[in-house]
Amino acid sequence: MRVFKFGGASVKDAEAVKNLVSVLKETGHENTILVVSAMGKTTNAMEAIVNAYFDDKEQIKSNIQESIDYHNSILINLFDNEQHPIFEKVKALFDEVLGFLAWNKSPKYNFVYDQVVGYGELISTTIISAYLNEIGIENNWLDVRDFIKTDNSYRDVSVNWEKTQQKVSAGIDQKKLNITQGFLGSDDNNFTTTLGREGSDYSAAILAYCLNANSVTIWKDVPGVLNADPRYFKETQLLNNISYREAIELAFYGASVIHPKTLQPLQQKEIPLHVKSFMNPKNPGTTVGKGVGIEPEVPCFIVKKDQVLMKLSSLDFSFIVEDSISELFKLFHEYKMKVDLIQNSAISFSVCVDNRFGRLNELLPLLKGRFKVVHYEGVSLYTIRHFTDKAIDSLQNGRQVLLEQRGTETVQLVVK
Incomplete structure (x- = not known):
């Protein structure tokens, strides 16, 4: 049993869907489950519909019509008969x-978000399943919400592994080509939940774990896992092999090719993960599996943009110790601040956070009530694994370094 995951870029238009078919023909599609994301930028489009629902209801129909037109253009190019x-x-x-949207009474953004945005995946898989059947590749369309069961922490759920295992074992015929959605699950009341942005990789890993799959392959528009994001760095290199541990480290620091939660279930059962190019399916790409380090061993660069650096110091020069730090982390959790870097001394505490839920302005007054606070918005956090002096110099060139932290294998810089 194999799990193939195709992201939005790999199904962004009719030609991309036809290329997916070429990949299946090249690799074979027996005993395979396809996990597919929303097409192109559909998730962004569905988010715009949610925002219109809360901010400008007159925009809802036009926003939906834009998405309808986009998908209809794909349908027209895939199916001869309208x-x-x-x-x-x-x-x-x-x-x-x-x-x-017409009958909903909930004022909760995250709940509405999960009920609406997931339709991107439902639509993409419905189209691709129909197209595969049309050209003679029989497949079984599955609603992943029937299988991946979660709690109801909408937009940031935890998986109920026991229920998910039961559902997958009982309901998926491994002898067929199956196609299902990434990103989605459902709670005990069968409301749709989402696994977080870019959560389709995690969906593939969950299903692979429950199916005892032989492998997971993530099909990307890059040749594999690179040592840096080519959008921000020049002269990137392909990493041929990465250990689970190294890949988890890279994902933890923010490497975007692999979702942070994806690797943990795969490691538990030693299921290899392949990251390959959907444009060149014959190329080996990158294999993540049991082993040591990375090959080749080169510096790996990761950047997180639009972060917030906060420097806190005690108002009365008292020590910032366990009770203060515990209270700080409780606040970060409550206001959904993802902590990416911490550094502390006796009377100061610096933290770089991702304000992904936009609640910084709620948090700052609480912090200023107890600490002297200096904060910088719009900073970038650079991480270098297996750093060299040359690699560090390349990042410092012309940038103001607000904070630096070094370990034996990793250096992190917060810069403006």
């Missing part, structure tokens, strides 16, 4: 979105 049932199926899914 009377094909798939057109009505896709329309029905968009009608479900409008229906939910």
